[in-house]
Amino acid sequence: MKGIIFTEFLDLVEDKFGLEMVDKIINSSNLESGGIYTSVGTYKFSEMLQLLQHLSANTDISIDDLLLVYAEHFFGIIETSYPGLLATYSDPIEMLSSIENHIHVEVRKIYPDAELPTFEVLEKTDDNLVMIYKSSRAMHHFGLGLMNKTFEHFNSKASIVLEKLKEDGTEVKFVINKNL
């Protein structure tokens, strides 16, 4: 997992819960990196999982809710860091249906060792999109947060329903209906 995911996460934890919480979750985790991350480095996903588990235990917020809020924050980073990629699109459904064959393809060019999910489009109309998310990392709520912000970015609204196809969240169906 790329370092930028860790550095932005710890910045947000500091912002919302204070530096003591950052120290607490780092110290209670068993981290090969020692909790020192650079944005261009690559680290084990298990480190992120431990940080999330300890933050969840200390805040009583579920890991899914933490990932959702984190993704909504991370979209802001995407907007500032990759404005060109977003400018390719004028419609949220077009953008979301292009994660697999365009957006993450470009991400892979920038970060060859990125660990990305797959999104398979099952149905697509002007206002509806059905996709299957697959990833061993089960970060579907990170996806949900990015999708929420994608609609906001285009001044649009949607209802998004998740259906777990596997109990462990490694396969999830997203049913997306645009409202405006």
Ligand code: HEM
């Ligand atoms: C992961 C970039 C748009 C879904 C990632 C990672 C990066 C990235 C850098 C982390 C890879 C790693 O740590 O190894 C981007 C950029 C985007 C974009 C630059 C837009 C320009 C989206 C959108 C979605 C999405 C719109 C919507 C669903 C995900 C998910 C992950 C991920 C769910 C977590 C990894 C996993 O589940 O296995 N993306 N992304 N991305 N991205 Fe994107």
